[in-house]
Amino acid sequence: MAGTQGPGATQADQAREGVVQAALAALDLDAKARLLGGRDMWSLHALPEIGLAPLVMSDGPIGVRxxxxxxDDPSIALPSPTALAATWDQDLARRAGTLLAQEARRKGVHVLLAPTVNLHRSPLGGRHFEAYSEDPYLTGVIGTGYVQGVQAGGVGTTVKHFVANDAETDRFTVDNKVGARALRELYLAPFEAIVTNAHPWGIMTAYNQVNGSTMTEHRYLVNEVLRGEWGFDGFNVSDWMAARSTTGTIEGGLDAAMPGPRTVYGEVLADAVRAGQVKESTVDDAVRNVLRLAARVGILEGAEPVVADVPAEIDGEALAREIARRAFVLVRNENDVLPLGPAASVALIGAAARDARVLGGGSATVFPARVISPLDGLTAALGEDTLTYAVGADPSDELAPADKGFTLRAVCRDDEGNVLGEGNLPSGQVQWIGDDLPDGVTHETMASIEVVGTFTPRESGEHSFGTRGLGDFTLTVAGEVVFDGSEVMGAGSDPFEAFFGSPVERAKVRLTAGETVEVSLRHPLDRTYEAPLPGVVFSFVHLGPRRDPDELIAEAVDAARGADTAVVVVATTERVESEGFDRQDLRLPGRQDELVRAVAAANPRTVVVVNSGSPVELPWREDVAAVLLGWFPGQEGGAALADVLLGAREPGGRLPTTWGALADAPVTRVGPTEGELAYTEGVFIGYRAWEKAQVTPVYAFGHGLGYTDWTYESLVVEGTTATVRVRNSGPRAGREVVQVYLAPAANDGDRPARWLAGFAGAEAAPGESVEVRIELPRRAFEIWDESTNTWAHQAGSYEVQAGRSIADRRLSETIAV
Structure with missing residues (x-):
């Protein structure tokens, strides 16, 4: 990797470094310390004396909030990271990154807080939708493309969460005990690959501890490994509120402590230097890294940004649709039920078919200007004459932020009740962080917020209204106060409860479809409560009338009987997959499994679309004709689904992680004991662990079907280059993902049976043969030797295996290295 001053540095790098050094020399201690602490929720301080503008950061990874x-400030919403990884296409990841850079520049953002390259260690990880894969090599390849794309657009990245942030339970305090070999071969590997191949401008260190040291103070992993061994020259920012001390973090290599204005840096850091607790040269190192980032993104006066010419504009909606259909994984297709015929009548079933879940919850959330649900997409493609819809079963009976039928605004008042300002609320959520307030409103003057507006129901019956958040609330519906009370944080709660906590039902009100009523939710602010992040966060939530579940399933069965094909969309909910908690099981919520079985019994041509960000159990999979894994498909997911179901495009995805029953999963523990979580499985996670346990999963890593067939004709290995010839032996053009695995001939059980060493996409017309060349990286033949603390090349015989998945290996050749 080219550094800023090393032999690979360009003249532009050296010129930027000269500006950085001059700017650093012009700063006094107080200015330097101030720069390292957040100014507010999303930015660092400006320093006009050196021509430095505020450095603005924003959450990702599927959009730029x-x-x-x-x-009220919409963003393009791409499919989930698991979906992007399912494409097995680095170039597509690169294009996604460039689009997000375009979005960032439009919103005045300099650094994207993404990508997440932690691993799917256990299927119970609640935030796995935001990471790519169980495999470190695939994760590194997709992450490299993503970072290259974002930075090609002149926007920085922060590869996260460094490191071993692989579960959510007690994430702020857990001490993950990870052996050196597993740490190097699995959890550090994607970070190392991205640092080496993409030269990221930032890294985000995690909340958790690793082997006794919190990551924001981990001198060995940050200073010796990341910066020393790998040559990383970017800036290191804390996860939000992860920095807990002044001397520990600065000496542990943390450059920026976020958010602000309350911070362990700033005046506290300057005082520590004056007291002799911290060397000023250590502060200088951190400031230099921040200024280097500012120079790269073009906000340090006198420094030429890395990207002067912005890439050509990308159509975000079109790319979101392309990624979604390329990510869909067809895992079952009996009797070629898919694609559907052009004249087929379709019964579309499932609550998620109408109100699609297009992204995961938590800090990855963005708000797209539009969402195309499966019902929208199939209605546009088929027309209403050949499409019927039934709810069937709702995965959730939980209230959600008020949106459909609501017209809302937030009115801010002072202590005397005077209106200070107003803001629109398209979804009933007040999420004002830092200075993100309506015009004329400040935190100091604002005493209360009232969400006020109207609601026009879609259905008659009992409507549930409620709140999410902490504090006092007064809820009024149709002129009547239906709740006046408080919500307090429970003992031991995640401090992000106010942001991501459960909604609470407060009242039921009988309403009539089409008749508009006035609604209001008043929330006086508690100025004695010190929130974990500066801001105001609460939601006005609602749930429509709840019909008899048996009646809904019966209606779906009737619809299925009357159609050529039944398409059932099943889904997880925000209480199953989100930030801040892990999963308790892998079951679909509600009565969705029962729904699928009932529909499949009524129509043998039943297709199930699974709307989840990570694996769920599919106990009915052998009873249905086809299963299509749709992930969280982004804002254009419904249009992409129509493309795939009707055969305009083939589903292009392959599994980036193993799908199986929880009872069979080799690694399941995500909760610590007395504060510690031991990674006792060592290097055996994902498919490595399934093979070691000699248990066959439901769907293997790498599995995925298309609408054509492929014949593997030859494999030739010369040195470390594998050349694979495949022929499209099916009826239509398609794309194959050729996967190459490496299996050591001599294995005492200390190494996995095999591991992914490379892959490539191959496109061909019917009857056409194509060759792909796959380089086997040197690291594929190495292990981390804990006795010498170095990488050790493992000589001997290896079988190079090429195929369609780890369980469907078609060709092999033995080589000696």
């Missing part, structure tokens, strides 16, 4: 956490 910007500094406003509101649906």
């Amino acid at each position: 910007g500094t406003r956490w509101t649906a």
